[in-house]
Amino acid sequence: MDGGAPLPKPVPAGSYDPVAFRSNAYFRFFCFMFAQRAASGMRAMRIASWGMPKVAPGTPLVIFANHPSWWDGVMFPLLAKRLFHPRPIFVPMDAEAFARYGFMKRFGAFPVEQGSARGAVGFLHTAGAILAKPSHMLWMNAPGRFVDPRVRPQPISPGLVRLPEIAEAATFVPLALEYPFWAEPKAELLGAFGDPIPGTVLRAMGRDDRADALGAALHATMDRLAEDAQSRDPARFVTLQQGRQGMGGIYDVWRRTKALLGGRGFDPRHDPGAR
Template structure:
């Protein structure tokens, strides 16, 4: 059964809204986070001409913002769609215009509706479905990583899709704002997942996601920006009157001004 336009995220998505909110979210992100960085080993590898399912861990409220920023910068020729709790989406109706669609959690009816909508989204080869694999918030160190049941059903409704694990972390390094760190694991064709039963399928996805999360954790502990490609960066240092005083003091001393708090930390090359 086809979805009504009011329930169809493909019909509702408006690229003008996506561009507007990309700018708005970018400014919002820059005021509160230090940078969005992708591990150099973890840049996405995805074939053209097939739909993508990007399944991530769910450590923070910031995940939805990260999804939009990553999608616009790393997959410019694709349209992204994201499921969200229907009750929460009711408070942010504008998000329907940027590809977000509501799901009723913890019910058979909601699960069936999610799969119907996912089938509509993944019917087009330029579409991407971004989702948090656990289906709930979970710490980046939690093992085993929870895998929501609906994820293992997706290969059956999109046998031509490719699945990409995505690890996310938001650590604090040496500055006042946190880092948003991301890394994609190797792609998994739906055909590979379809060769497994659903339980084994979920384990395959879990293992792929945990491997990316474990490797990203090593880079997060290393605190070396050179291991990452920065997609966005905010101004460093305290800013304001104190930042102005630091700059003036450095000039009076004939020193180069470095706004960072942690001046011993390596800079991104």
């Protein structure tokens, strides 16, 4: 077992407390805004039928996902609210991005200084404090940066690898995300949760083996989701939110008017046979 050296004491500048700043009211408000953004920008938000989360209550959770797109930041709170309510969600963010989107601290985001020992120590201490409470969830992108979902192996950040050493009571759950275009002008928001891994199992491994285990779990979930995405079959998914259909704008106004004048119903979808 490779436990590594003890963690140094947290630096004062990294003593940010996301639990104190988080507001349930703000979280609900921004989930509403994100749901509106998803409805206008994407065709639907779907979870693979086999990929609904399988976690028992009473244990803190670490959801570790791949990082294919900006849309991940929308998916995290929406999935948390719909599938894990009322667990509070906390999300590490790049410190520079956090400075630009400071409002996000009100629903559990916290800054992480990238590429420094100070930032790594600050992340681990903040994450450890969050996961000390059984109802809490930490959602993070495993690579720590944007990576195409077809890349293998996906990078696994050192912070995630070391996290079981300070949060072995947590359960670690892989989350695959993908945003393909099917038959409509807007893309699909697709996700799937993999099999949970007890933190005690990961803690007992050396760091290299632990990184391999986390990567293998994420890759297996991503590969299975990719098969469903390639099928282009919504029946393989549970639809959590349906977006607005059709082209929109003047073109759909003209199509709707033409259908009504002809005594026909109007279906805005490009492929009416698709669900």
